[in-house]
Amino acid sequence: MIGISLCMIVKNEEKMLPACLKSVKDLVDEIIIVDTGSEDNTKEIARQFTDLIYDFEWIGDFAAARNFAFSKGTKEYLMWLDADDILLPEDQYKFLELKKSMKPEVDVVIMNYNLGVDAEGAPKVKFKRERLIKKSRNYPWIEPVHEYVEFSYSHNILHSDIAITHRQRDNRITDRNLKIIESVLDNKGILNSRQLYYYGRELTSNKRYKEATVAFNEFLEKDNNQSSSFYLTAFQDLYHCYNELNDKDNAIKSLLRSFEYIPPRAEIVCKIAYFYKEQGKITNAISWFQIALNLTTPNEDLGYIAEDLWGFIPATELSTIYLTQGNLKEAVFYLKKAAEFKPSHPLLQKLLLYIKYKIGALPQGNALTV
Numbered sequence: 001m002i003g004i005s006l007c008m009i010v011k012n013e014e015k016m017l018p019a020c021l022k023s024v025k026d027l028v029d030e031i032i033i034v035d036t037g038s039e040d041n042t043k044e045i046a047r048q049f050t051d052l053i054y055d056f057e058w059i060g061d062f063a064a065a066r067n068f069a070f071s072k073g074t075k076e077y078l079m080w081l082d083a084d085d086i087l088l089p090e091d092q093y094k095f096l097e098l099k100k101s102m103k104p105e106v107d108v109v110i111m112n113y114n115l116g117v118d119a120e121g122a123p124k125v126k127f128k129r130e131r132l133i134k135k136s137r138n139y140p141w142i143e144p145v146h147e148y149v150e151f152s153y154s155h156n157i158l159h160s161d162i163a164i165t166h167r168q169r170d171n172r173i174t175d176r177n178l179k180i181i182e183s184v185l186d187n188k189g190i191l192n193s194r195q196l197y198y199y200g201r202e203l204t205s206n207k208r209y210k211e212a213t214v215a216f217n218e219f220l221e222k223d224n225n226q227s228s229s230f231y232l233t234a235f236q237d238l239y240h241c242y243n244e245l246n247d248k249d250n251a252i253k254s255l256l257r258s259f260e261y262i263p264p265r266a267e268i269v270c271k272i273a274y275f276y277k278e279q280g281k282i283t284n285a286i287s288w289f290q291i292a293l294n295l296t297t298p299n300e301d302l303g304y305i306a307e308d309l310w311g312f313i314p315a316t317e318l319s320t321i322y323l324t325q326g327n328l329k330e331a332v333f334y335l336k337k338a339a340e341f342k343p344s345h346p347l348l349q350k351l352l353l354y355i356k357y358k359i360g361a362l363p364q365g366n367a368l369t370v
Contacts, residue, residue: 003076007066007070007080008031013083018048023092027092031049033054075135076135085165094161107151144180175206194230235261266295315341316351318334323351
C-alpha cells in the first residue's frame, strides 16, 4: 500500500481546519501543516492532529509556500488540500480503496473537485485537479497565485472518481490575489497569458470592470494554448463586465465570440438564452435553450461543469416559457425532460400542479409525483 503525506498551507483557518483534518486523518500517513502567519488558533487546532507544524514567512507567493510544504513530506505520494476542503464519507471509502490498490508507477492522481451542492446533495459545479503527486518526480508548484503543479501528461496519470468537496466560505471579496498579480506586473512589466486570465478574474471580483475587459481581451489576443475552461470562464466574465458597464452589445458579442475558441458549452449557451429572454426576444431564447438541452456533456481534463445547465435548467426554462404562452403540450414535453434529470425537484412539482390546474388532470404518462 502506498504512503501519503498530506501537505497543507494555512493561515487563520480555525473555523475550517477541524472538519478538513477530521475527514482525512485516517486516510493519510502523515499530516504536514505549514502556517504562513496565523493570528488565531489555527496551529493549536492543527496540533490535535499532527506534530509536523512549520512556520513559513509569507512572501506573497503561494507556489513558494506549497513547494515548502511538499519539501517536508516524507512518503511516496504528496497530497494537497485547502482548509475549506473535505472528503465526504463515500469519498473516504473510495480513497482507502485507491490507496490499497494503486500501483506505484502512477505519477499523478487527478480527482474531482466539487464546488457547492444543491438541495439533493449533488455538486453544482465540478472540475478536476491534480491531488496525489509522486514525490520522486519533483514536480514543482508554479505561479505566485492561482498556483498549480506543473506535471507532464506523458507521464503515468490516473483519473479517479474520488471527489474533494469545497465548503462555502462567506462572500468577502479581498484584493489579496489582485495585489500579488499587480506586484508581478510591476516587477516584470508583463504578464504571461495565464496571469492575464487571472488578472481579469481578480479585477472582475474587485469590480474594476473596465480594466478587466482590457485584461481579458489581451489574454484572448495572445497565441496561447490554455485549457478550454479558461476561455469558458473568460467569456462569461467579459459578459458580466460589459453588462455592469451597461454595454449590452459587447456583452452578447462576448458570449457569441466564445464559439471561435471552444465548442458550444451549456454554461454559455444558457447565458445567451437568458440574455434574449431578458430582452423580451422569447423565440430567440427558446432556440438557445433548446440548443443547450441537446448538447452532450463534455469529459474534459481539468475543465469544469455546471451540472444543472446541462439538461435540467434549459428543460425547466422551456417548460415555463411554453406554459406562460399557453402551449401546454410543449410545456408537458419539457417538464418530462426536466424530470429525467431531477424528478423530485420542488420546481417540477409546482409546474406539474399548475398544469393539472389548467387541464384538470395530470399529463398522461406523467412520471412525476405530487
